[in-house]
Amino acid sequence: MNRKVLLLMAASQAALFGGTGAASAQTTPVAAQTTPANATDTQSSSELPDIVVTAQRQSETLQRAAASVSVRSGSDLLAAGKFALSAILEDVPGVSGGAAATPTGMAGSSSGNDSPAAGLTIRGIPSNSGVGGSATSIATSAAIYVDGIYNGVGSSYDIDRVEILRGPQGTLYGRSATTGVVVIKTRDPALGIVEGNIAAEAGNYDLEHYYGAVNVPLVSDVIALRVSGNYYSRDGYDTHDVDKGELGYRGGAMRSTDFRAKMLIAPTSTFSVLLGVAGQNNKIYSSGNSMNLQADGTYDKLYGDVGPGTNKFRQYWAEFNLDLGGANLVYIPAFRTWTSSALNYGRVPAIGLAVDQDISTPKDEFMTHELRLASQQGGKLKWQIxxxxxxxxxxxxxxxxxxxxxxxxYNSDVAKKTTAAGVFGEATYALADTTRLNAGLRYDYTKVAVDQTYTANLNLCCGGPLGSTTYGYPEILQTQTLSGQEGKRTYRNVTYKVRLEHDLSPETSSMR
Incomplete structure (x- = not known):
């Protein structure tokens, strides 16, 4: 094992969600991306293959990556039955959460979240949560990239590999990667072969889970198509037999339906285009219960209404790859939408509090363009801009x-437009076979424009009178607005790094 200043360890895989039984069938399982540990055609049974990682946007072995990196292969995740990002990351040191179904700090909510990183915590630093029940577009402390797309859709199924980098990654990934980044690569279409995977699972709480993927060539060695899908449904963990509905009577029930199609077009050995479309439909029920403190110091569980919520993702993207001889050019345009509608009930009978929240997001559109130019492998100098x-x-x-x-x-109506642009560069120079100098620089410019109308009933908050006839009536409304220059902010960030890497011993792969 290559011993470095930073020792990297990959934790063992853990078990799945909590169902009582599962059955699966699969063909051509995904293999972890590896390269031979040496240049010979044969490898000793005591040697391990080197794991190749690309989270730092260059191919390098895990042993040579001077970062705190954990890797999970798609084949291992499939064998363990892990199809939720929170389950995929549950045994990664220093990492918890991920792909939160509800906003941070709103346990039991049915509103969902437009950011898959909303519940992601790396090294104990959580992301901000929306004010007043908002479930949208809060800058996260850690970033998730799926197929090269920031906050991409489809991070939990038909995976090739997952790479987790702990610690600031702002040079390559910007200000939303302050604590780290999770890079997920789903399986691309393979030219000239037919293959697929299927899996089925059943468990307690009426759990049903089905997954499938198929790869087919459309034009031999030129065009291939891969289609995959994932369905997950379970009842809630609250066993109160009231308000039986579409997903059962238990609060916290949920259902998720995912799909993805990717087409690879490779007309020449130096140029390829990947076209993709992905979607996800979610239905979530709030928990519908609260705890009431009794005079003897014990708690009773009180059951209330269960609020339904739905949200929907759609994503369209492309990836263009061009080999220029001495460098590779990559361009990734992407467009993603999220819409949601949810009703949450909050009940605290001990203090007479009852708040019903109607949360809707009729428009939430994301557009990203990323362009990268990187040197080819080999040589003392590796660079990317x-x-x-x-x-x-x-x-x-x-x-x-x-x-x-x-x-x-209260009623809050917010229209917000965020525009950001960044440029970055990074280079690594080999001073010797075992010593390398790495430096990086990034500049980001962000502009946020907010138009908000906020109306509050002073008879229910803010120290106003508590209503002489009926609580909350007569309504004493006050409205404030935020717009124009008062609602605009700009941010300029410069991120840099300088790092000296040195291998303390020759690279070996003899450890088991």
């Missing part, structure tokens, strides 16, 4: 009412 453009156009509405009287508590 690139540029990123990001735009988000959002409309979010949160309306809260008193659950007893129906009076308005």
């Amino acid at each position: 690139g540029a990123l453009y990001y735009q988000n156009d959002l409309r979010s509405i949160v309306k809260a009412t008193d659950g007893y009287s129906g009076a308005l508590l």
